[in-house]
Amino acid sequence: xxxxxxxxxxxxxxxxxxxxxxxxxxxxxxxxxxxxxxxxxxxxxxxxxxxxxxxxxxxxxxxxxxxxxxxxxxxxxxxxxxxxxxxxxxxxxxxxxxxxxxxxxxxxxxxxxxxxxxxxxxxxxxxxxxxxxxxxxxxxxxxxxxxxxxxxxxxxxxxxxxxxxxxxxxxxxxxxxxxxxxxxxxxxxxxxxxxxxxxxxxxxxxxxxxxxxxxxxxxxxxxxxxxxxxxxxxxxxxxxxxxxxxxxxxxxxxxxxxxxxxxxxxxxxxxxxxxxxxxxxxxxxxxxxxxxxxxxxxxxxxxxxxxxxxxxxxxxxxxxxxxxxxxxxxxxxxxxxxxxxxxxxxxxxxxxxxxxxxxxxxxxxxxxxxxxxxxxxxxxxxxxxxxxxxxxxxxxxxxxxxxxxxxxxxxxxxxxxxxxxxxxxxxxxxxxxxxxxxxxxxxxxxxxxxxxxxxxxxxxxxxxxxxxxxxxxxxxxxxxxxxxxxxxxxxxxxxxxxxxxxxxxx
Ligand SMILES: Nc1ncnc2c1ncn2[C@@H]1O[C@H](COP(=O)(O)OP(=O)(O)OP(=O)(O)O)[C@@H](O)[C@H]1O
Ligand SMILES: [Mg+2]
Numbered sequence: 001x002x003x004x005x006x007x008x009x010x011x012x013x014x015x016x017x018x019x020x021x022x023x024x025x026x027x028x029x030x031x032x033x034x035x036x037x038x039x040x041x042x043x044x045x046x047x048x049x050x051x052x053x054x055x056x057x058x059x060x061x062x063x064x065x066x067x068x069x070x071x072x073x074x075x076x077x078x079x080x081x082x083x084x085x086x087x088x089x090x091x092x093x094x095x096x097x098x099x100x101x102x103x104x105x106x107x108x109x110x111x112x113x114x115x116x117x118x119x120x121x122x123x124x125x126x127x128x129x130x131x132x133x134x135x136x137x138x139x140x141x142x143x144x145x146x147x148x149x150x151x152x153x154x155x156x157x158x159x160x161x162x163x164x165x166x167x168x169x170x171x172x173x174x175x176x177x178x179x180x181x182x183x184x185x186x187x188x189x190x191x192x193x194x195x196x197x198x199x200x201x202x203x204x205x206x207x208x209x210x211x212x213x214x215x216x217x218x219x220x221x222x223x224x225x226x227x228x229x230x231x232x233x234x235x236x237x238x239x240x241x242x243x244x245x246x247x248x249x250x251x252x253x254x255x256x257x258x259x260x261x262x263x264x265x266x267x268x269x270x271x272x273x274x275x276x277x278x279x280x281x282x283x284x285x286x287x288x289x290x291x292x293x294x295x296x297x298x299x300x301x302x303x304x305x306x307x308x309x310x311x312x313x314x315x316x317x318x319x320x321x322x323x324x325x326x327x328x329x330x331x332x333x334x335x336x337x338x339x340x341x342x343x344x345x346x347x348x349x350x351x352x353x354x355x356x357x358x359x360x361x362x363x364x365x366x367x368x369x370x371x372x373x374x375x376x377x378x379x380x381x382x383x384x385x386x387x388x389x390x391x392x393x394x395x396x397x398x399x400x401x402x403x404x405x406x407x408x409x410x411x412x413x414x415x416x417x418x419x420x421x422x423x424x425x426x427x428x429x430x431x432x433x434x435x436x437x438x439x440x441x442x443x444x445x446x447x448x449x450x451x452x453x454x455x456x457x458x459x460x461x462x463x464x465x466x467x468x469x470x471x472x473x474x475x476x477x478x479x480x481x482x483x484x485x486x487x488x489x490x491x492x493x494x495x496x497x498x499x500x501x502x503x504x505x506x
Contacts, residue, residue, distance in 0.1 A: 001025075001091040005083040006103040008123040008135075009075055012286065012326075012333035013247045015119075015126025017103070019069045020080065022087035027063035033084075035068030038076045047078070047108045048085045055112035055160040060092050074330060076285060078107030079117040082136070085159060086166075099166035102134040102154070103127050107255075112159040116140040116256030122247045124148045136162070140256040142175035144246070147261055177260075185264075188229040191404040195391035199226050202386045202497060204408055207233050208415035209476030210432035211469075212319070212341040212381065214304070216504060217388035218358060219351040223344035226388065227300050230342060232405035234265045234297070235413045241296050241429075244336060248288050248295055266297030268339075272306040276314050282326045286333045291318050294339035304343040305373035312378055315341070319381045322433065338433065341382060347371065347504050354503060355389065371505055383432070383469045385500035415479040431472045431479070443471040449491035456495045460502065470494045 001024045009018040031045045052059045066084055068075055083104040089095040105123050107115035116138045124145030127135040137145060139155040146153050153175040156162045164170035190200060199215065203226060206213045215223040237245055242261040249266075250258055270279060270290045281289030291299055301307060318324040322338040347353040348367040353360040360367070379385075419430045426438055434442060445453065457467060473494040474486045483490075
């Protein structure tokens with residue numbers, strides 16, 4: 001007796017079809033799984049056996065062999081429990097073979113309940129691409145994938161009910177689309193931050209064009225507070241973006257946690273003790289790291305020099321490319337990682353170097369060493385450098401209202417809308433994503449702007465990378481004022497965000 005059921009395996013966030021062949025033969029009772037299963041898949045045996053028995057169904061006392069194809073990819077996770085159990089039931093005549101036309105994913109509990117699994121959304125997306133109109137997923141995970149067009153999600157609650165549904169003895173239940181509404185940001189509002197005009201302006205530009213920012217200044221000047229206000233001025237994710245973000249989170253978050261598409265732009269703030277693997281991705285299952293979980297949102301690295309050098313340097317390649325490639329034993333996994341880096345730091349160990357009010361107690365050697373933890377190439381990739389000095393007493397206690405985050409977000413959204421329209425054919429979304437090839441086309445400054453750039457290039461000793469980043473920033477500044485031409489004023493403002501290196505790094 002032989003059957004074949006279908007499932008979807010995951011390679012990064014790419015789903016691929018897995019065919020599960022079940023053969024049941026007479027002989028000494030045995031249960032073997034072949035086709036490169038890892039330890040978690042091998043454990044399925046115990047779950048499948050108990051789940052079938054505890055559902056009032058019969059587990060064959062025969063020789064069972066399960067083969068998972070393609071056999072050159074290592075299969076992990078519990079999602080194959082369900083198709084294996086259904087294959088056994090069909091091979092023993094307890095379920096009609098014709099019922100097994102759709103892919104199945106789901107774990108099994110010993111009592112026969114269908115357990116949630118990770119990666120439902122990428123699996124459903126793959127099923128749609130492969131031309132399936134139906135896929136069976138755990139009921140708890142169904143909301144996560146139900147928005148994918150063209151596929152209906154059959155909700156599986158427990159093995160017994162599912163068998164009745166597939167046999168036509170009970171009505172099937174399909175999932176309703178789930179979409180989490182973007183949560184209103186409850187953190188720091190721009191209105192709560194007194195003064196700090198320049199820093200707020202810098203954050204607005206960063207948000208509008210997706211640029212990287214570093215904030216440098218003495219302790220307590222408000223760097224962390226400013227960074228935490230950033231989510232409040234970022235626009236919601238649109239549908240396509242939400243799909244990309246949810247796919248990435250789907251393979252990392254606990255199974256069953258995601259209840260619909262994620263609409264809020266990610267804001268990830270890993271601690272300085274984070275490892276290269278947790279930041280970049282990798283490890284046993286080559287999971288996405290913080291930089292991919294921050295895709296289309298913000299990666300906030302507070303106290304930047306406190307991160308190990310190896311961690312900081314590993315950011316360089318993905319910052320440039322917007323994707324990260326992780327090598328695995330049998331191939332490579334790619335994850336998107338188009339994040340905005342926002343960093344905060346003190347300029348020296350005591351924190352007061354460069355402050356007009358407090359004296360720095362560090363030796364020149366200590367200062368150099370501290371600043372030296374941020375390598376030139378990393379600093380070069382950060383578009384906007386802002387000096388954050390503490391506001392004075394009068395400013396801090398001023399009665400007047402500051403502009404709210406909601407107000408700033410309106411301008412950011414308008415500027416992003418301009419960019420979306422402009423880059424429709426390019427397949428990108430915002431200015432920071434512009435590749436070298438398209439730079440000339442969209443970011444040619446006026447003659448005055450051009451001559452300013454030439455002067456700055458010489459006096460600041462800019463690298464070609466810094467030059468292109470200034471141009472893209474100037475593009476964003478022009479977009480914020482709804483202006484097509486990049487004039488001298490926009491170029492000048494953009495250049496100003498690169499002059500801080502001279503003050504600190506000399
Ligand atoms: N401009 C401001 N308006 C209102 N409150 C402020 C402002 N600047 C600082 N504060 C207050 O000071 C606190 C400390 O600021 P924050 O933690 O952001 O400083 P920091 O620059 O990150 O310091 P450190 O270098 O020590 O990390 C804030 O939580 C806030 O209460
Ligand atoms: Mg801080």
